[in-house]
Every structure is written in structure tokens, then in C-alpha cells.
Amino acid sequence: MRQRLYPLEDLEDIPGTTVFTARRSRQAYHLHKFCMSLMDKDNRNAFKADERGYLDRFRMSEEQKQAVLQRDFNRLIELGGNIYFLVKLSNTDGWSTQKAVGSMTGMTADEYAAMMREGGRSPEGQRSKRGGN
Amino acid sequence: MARITAGIATSHVPAIGAAIDLGKTQEPYWAPVFAGYEWVKAWIKDNTPDVVILCYNDHASAMMLDIVPTFALGFAEEFEPADEGWGARPVPTVIGDPDLAGHLAEQLVIDDFDLTIMNAMDVDHGLTVPLSLMFGQVSEWPCRVIPLAVNVTQFPTPSADRCWQLGAAIRDAVAAYPEDLDVQIWGTGGMSHQLQGPRAGLINPEFDVAFLDNLVDSTDQLRKITRLEFLREAGSEGIELIMWLIMRAALGPKVEELHRFYHVPASNTAVGHTVLRPVE
Numbered sequence: 001m002r003q004r005l006y007p008l009e010d011l012e013d014i015p016g017t018t019v020f021t022a023r024r025s026r027q028a029y030h031l032h033k034f035c036m037s038l039m040d041k042d043n044r045n046a047f048k049a050d051e052r053g054y055l056d057r058f059r060m061s062e063e064q065k066q067a068v069l070q071r072d073f074n075r076l077i078e079l080g081g082n083i084y085f086l087v088k089l090s091n092t093d094g095w096s097t098q099k100a101v102g103s104m105t106g107m108t109a110d111e112y113a114a115m116m117r118e119g120g121r122s123p124e125g126q127r128s129k130r131g132g133n
Numbered sequence: 134m135a136r137i138t139a140g141i142a143t144s145h146v147p148a149i150g151a152a153i154d155l156g157k158t159q160e161p162y163w164a165p166v167f168a169g170y171e172w173v174k175a176w177i178k179d180n181t182p183d184v185v186i187l188c189y190n191d192h193a194s195a196m197m198l199d200i201v202p203t204f205a206l207g208f209a210e211e212f213e214p215a216d217e218g219w220g221a222r223p224v225p226t227v228i229g230d231p232d233l234a235g236h237l238a239e240q241l242v243i244d245d246f247d248l249t250i251m252n253a254m255d256v257d258h259g260l261t262v263p264l265s266l267m268f269g270q271v272s273e274w275p276c277r278v279i280p281l282a283v284n285v286t287q288f289p290t291p292s293a294d295r296c297w298q299l300g301a302a303i304r305d306a307v308a309a310y311p312e313d314l315d316v317q318i319w320g321t322g323g324m325s326h327q328l329q330g331p332r333a334g335l336i337n338p339e340f341d342v343a344f345l346d347n348l349v350d351s352t353d354q355l356r357k358i359t360r361l362e363f364l365r366e367a368g369s370e371g372i373e374l375i376m377w378l379i380m381r382a383a384l385g386p387k388v389e390e391l392h393r394f395y396h397v398p399a400s401n402t403a404v405g406h407t408v409l410r411p412v413e
Contacts, residue, residue, distance in 0.1 A: 017329070019288050020286060038218050039216045073329075084197065087218065088193070090218075091217055092219070097148060098148065105330075106331060112334060121334040123365075
């Protein structure tokens with residue numbers, strides 16, 4: 001057997017963090033196809049004019065469509081999404097990346113911005129669920 | 134013969150590009166960030182290379198959906214700035230160097246790096262923000278650029294040590310190029326940041342500063358950092374720092390640190406920047 005430095009399950013031991021794997025990438029393929037379609041101005045306009053109708057052009061799951069409509073980024077990540085794709089959606093909305101990212105923390109945009117100005121979130125207690133450190 | 138004369142590392146936060154494009158660099162929030170790049174902007178005027186090999190990651194702009202290359206080398210004559218959802222950045226077209234890129238691809242594949250060749254692609258903020266930080270707002274970039282895109286998005290990314298080995302092979306390949314060229318290598322992305330989930334906003338200055346220190350003369354420590362440790366300590370997007378190791382390895386065993394800058398925050402991210410010169 002080849003050696004591994006740690007069991008891959010350890011990747012799930014980081015609090016509040018979802019590691020984007022090939023399986024998740026496949027789960028979110030059509031969601032991500034939608035996100036990347038927003039790199040075109042005509043598509044952005046079509047989406048803004050009729051969000052639900054535009055989403056129905058893609059073979060996304062109903063859960064993914066609902067999460068897009070609600071701009072629920074935590075749910076989108078749970079459903080396979082990755083932030084680099086998802087910011088195409090928040091950019092289309094005219095949101096800053098900070099606003100999109102902060103929306104996943106349970107803080108208001110102002111609270112999150114203030115935390116970042118103060119130096120960000122400390123890694124203390126955020127490294128390992130198991131270790132509690 | 135061609136030679137690598139310097140290495141530059143910098144974060145490539147999209148909001149930094151937006152601040153430049155929207156004329157906000159002197160606002161109180163942004164002024165300290167841009168002050169940290171005044172040194173390099175002056176230095177690079179006297180040290181403009183013929184070509185930059187620019188290690189960056191594509192943020193789901195030209196790849197990562199249908200094709201997920203671990204290492205992708207840009208082969209085109211020209212690369213246009215990508216539209217990432219709010220229109221393309223108003224920056225010049227990036228001019229490539231297919232001859233040197235061809236030489237690199239040949240040498241690196243022979244050296245067992247199974248590169249993906251990109252004959253056409255747009256380049257996103259990961260590549261254009263570093264160019265703006267070094268060269269400012271210009272009507273054309275003052276040098277050619279060979280994009281080297283690294284997968285840091287989909288697990289498993291290449292390891293820190295694999296990136297190191299690639300950098301070392303790039304050094305040999307450049308040295309074997311017969312044309313008289315001044316080449317710089319840039320590593321971009323990082324430093325600590327996390328852009329997802331309840332842990333978003335993570336910043337780890339101790340990890341970042343140790344990384345900057347070790348980048349000069351304790352590189353064996355950096356080569357040993359596992360993917361898991363990057364994720365735990367530097368955040369899920371902090372793993373971009375593996376691209377700095379390609380840059381560092383391409384400079385050879387000894388370097389002199391000409392300049393260093395570290396600042397928190399720019400948007401969600403700890404900004405790090407360093408300029409290194411190889412020492413014979």
C-alpha cells in the first residue's frame with residue numbers, strides 16, 4: 001500500500017469548512033454551468049429579467065435553483081458549489097465578494113466587514129472539530 | 134541564454150483590481166494596501182523583464198468546469214481579460230510568448246510534468262491584478278507573459294513539494310533556452326483567507342509571517358506543509374500559497390529578499406508581497 005500522510009476523512013475535521021472535491025464538482029456541474037453563463041452580459045440580463053425561467057434552462061436540482069433564488073451561499077456550497085463559481089452570481093447582483101462571503105457567517109455585512117478590519121477571524125479554536133483547538 | 138533574474142510574490146485579491154479600476158486607491162481603506170506596492174513599482178521600472186512566467190489560479194473563468202487541469206500553460210499569442218460577472222477589467226490584452234512557452238512545455242513534459250496546454254483562454258483577476266500592482270495603469274503591459282495556471286480549487290491540489298519540483302524544473306528549462314532573455318517568475322494568491330462557510334474571514338498572521346520568513350532560507354519547512362495543514366492554518370483559499378513555492382524554487386537555493394510587505398485586510402484576505410533575487 002502507498003503511504004498517506006493523513007486519512008482523507010481528516011479533511012472533514014475542519015470546522016465550518018467544506019472541501020471541494022471531484023464528487024462535489026460533479027454534483028454541482030449544472031449549477032456551475034449556470035454560474036459561468038453569467039460571464040456573458042446578455043445572459044446576465046436574461047437572468048435578471050426572469051430568474052426562474054433562466055434557471056430552468058439548466059439541469060440543476062430544484063434545491064440548487066431555490067438556493068440560487070434565495071442567494072443562500074451556505075446551502076449552495078452544501079449542494080456541491082464552490083465559491084469561485086458562485087461569485088459570478090454575486091458579481092451579477094453587484095455584490096462585493098466580501099458581501100457574498102460574509103453572508104455565510106451569520107453576521108451582518110457590517111459586522112463581518114468590521115471583523116475583517118480588526119484583523120479577521122482568529123484560527124484559535126477553528127482548526128479541528130475533534131481537537132477543539 | 135535566458136535567465137531568471139527575480140521572483141515576485143503577491144496576493145491577487147479581486148477587490149484590489151476593482152479599487153484600481155474605480156480610482157479608489159487613495160481612500161483610507163485602500164491607501165495602506167497600495168503604499169505597500171510603491172517600492173516594487175519603482176524597482177520594476179529599472180528591472181522590467183522580457184517575459185514573466187506568472188503562476189496563478191483560474192477562478193472558474195477559463196477552466197475548472199469542463200476541464201480541471203492541475204498545471205496549465207498558456208500558449209496563445211494573446212490572452213484577453215475575462216468577464217467575471219461584471220464586465221472585463223479595463224486592462225490591456227496580455228501578450229504571450231509562444232516560443233518560450235513551447236520550449237517550457239517540451240522541457241517540462243520530458244521532465245515528467247504532465248502539463249495541459251492552453252491554446253486559447255481568457256485570464257482573470259488572478260493574473261491581471263498582479264500585473265496592475267506591479268506596472269500600474271498602462272496602455273500596454275511592458276513585457277510578455279506566460280500564464281501558468283495551477284489547480285488550487287478542486288481537491289486534491291498538487292502538493293507543496295510537487296510545486297517546488299515544478300519550479301526547480303522551470304529554472305533548468307529557462308537556463309536551457311538559447312535566446313538572451315531576462316525572465317521573472319511570479320507566484321500569486323494567498324496569503325491566509327477563507328471564502329466559504331461559517332469559518333469565512335479566517336486570517337492567520339503567525340502562519341503568514343512564518344511562511345514569508347521561511348520562503349527566504351528555510352524552504353524545506355514549506356515543502357513539508359500538507360494540504361490539510363494549509364486548509365487548517367491558512368483557510369480553504371490560503372492553499373493558493375503553494376504557487377509561491379513554484380516561484381521560489383525557480384530562483385535556486387539562495388535568495389536575497391529585496392522587499393517585503395504584509396497587511397490585513399484587503400476584503401477577505403491577508404495581503405502578502407515579496408521581491409526576491411537569486412544569489413549565486
